[in-house]
Amino acid sequence: MENTALKKxxxxxxxxxxxxxxxxxxxxxxxxxxxxxxxxxxxxxxRYSAVEVANELNNRGYNAEVREDVKDGVMFEGISIREExxxxxxxxxxxxxxxxxxxxxxxxxxxxxxIEDIYKANRKPDVDVDFIKDKEYVLSHMCIGLQxxxxxxxxxxxxxxxxIEKYLYIKVDMGADKGRVKLxxxxxxxxxxxxxxxxxxxxENLHSQTVVTPLFDMVAQMTGGLDIPTPSDDMGLFVMTxxxxxxGASAVLDKKALEEISERCGADEFFxxxxxxHEVILIADRGFEDIDTLTRMVKEVNATVVAEVxxxxxxxxxxxV
Numbered sequence: 001m002e003n004t005a006l007k008k009x010x011x012x013x014x015x016x017x018x019x020x021x022x023x024x025x026x027x028x029x030x031x032x033x034x035x036x037x038x039x040x041x042x043x044x045x046x047r048y049s050a051v052e053v054a055n056e057l058n059n060r061g062y063n064a065e066v067r068e069d070v071k072d073g074v075m076f077e078g079i080s081i082r083e084e085x086x087x088x089x090x091x092x093x094x095x096x097x098x099x100x101x102x103x104x105x106x107x108x109x110x111x112x113x114x115i116e117d118i119y120k121a122n123r124k125p126d127v128d129v130d131f132i133k134d135k136e137y138v139l140s141h142m143c144i145g146l147q148x149x150x151x152x153x154x155x156x157x158x159x160x161x162x163x164i165e166k167y168l169y170i171k172v173d174m175g176a177d178k179g180r181v182k183l184x185x186x187x188x189x190x191x192x193x194x195x196x197x198x199x200x201x202x203x204e205n206l207h208s209q210t211v212v213t214p215l216f217d218m219v220a221q222m223t224g225g226l227d228i229p230t231p232s233d234d235m236g237l238f239v240m241t242x243x244x245x246x247x248g249a250s251a252v253l254d255k256k257a258l259e260e261i262s263e264r265c266g267a268d269e270f271f272x273x274x275x276x277x278h279e280v281i282l283i284a285d286r287g288f289e290d291i292d293t294l295t296r297m298v299k300e301v302n303a304t305v306v307a308e309v310x311x312x313x314x315x316x317x318x319x320x321v
Contacts, residue, residue: 050098057079057081067091076309078094079094131172132181138191140201142202143202143209144167144206145277157188161272168182168198192291211240211243211260212257214235238282240254240279241278251280252272252280262321268283269318271283272314273316275299291317
């Protein structure tokens, strides 16, 4: 089994707020025998090549390689590092590191050392991969995640929301941390589980993990418990996630929870705001909101607040319960 299936689930850094400097800026053209000589020192992007960084890490005794990962529907370039005898290969995403290095004119050696230090600070003990062969363990830890439509080769299906797909993953204990293993057909084959059985278990597990919180209660928690007016449930504003608040947007697929919310606030139609891959906001349709206004709000929040890897779509949805 490929060891990359068991990487620690590390969220890539947010995309830098400023675009890269023009790499041709500041070039000095020197005429020598009618040829243009380019001063290499202006090409920061060349000094910070991921391939060259990986090669230097290999010279320092690591097994490093450049990877382009599709994570939750977003492409990231990173460097995967594995030490001899380890079955864990964490990937360190390089865009933010290189951007910061360019801004400070850091040396190539210091960039390599930064990535090495990040690896040392975050490496974890090996994970026993035998759990993949434990059918009961896999079924009991089966979860559903949501992400924007992608080309990832996963066990996945349409979610019922345009532009969003649902996929299966297993929650894995990694020492003091939790990891996530997205499922593909090969893993199901090793575990001896059919795709239908996998989805059935994941849907059963979904309800036990769903957490529904009135939006204003969530705001109170985020503001440190300040004494703010809390409207009653009939306002119909709820946050849906899971117990860990991680990859919990799939709670919106929990039909039983939706029915309970409907009874709780006396509404049978709701707008769904895809806040991120971790949660959604549910708004009872009382005739005060419209889908276009909510969609503009989602698009603005995504562009200014939500990291690209955590985004679902720029669209609000409407569902009937």
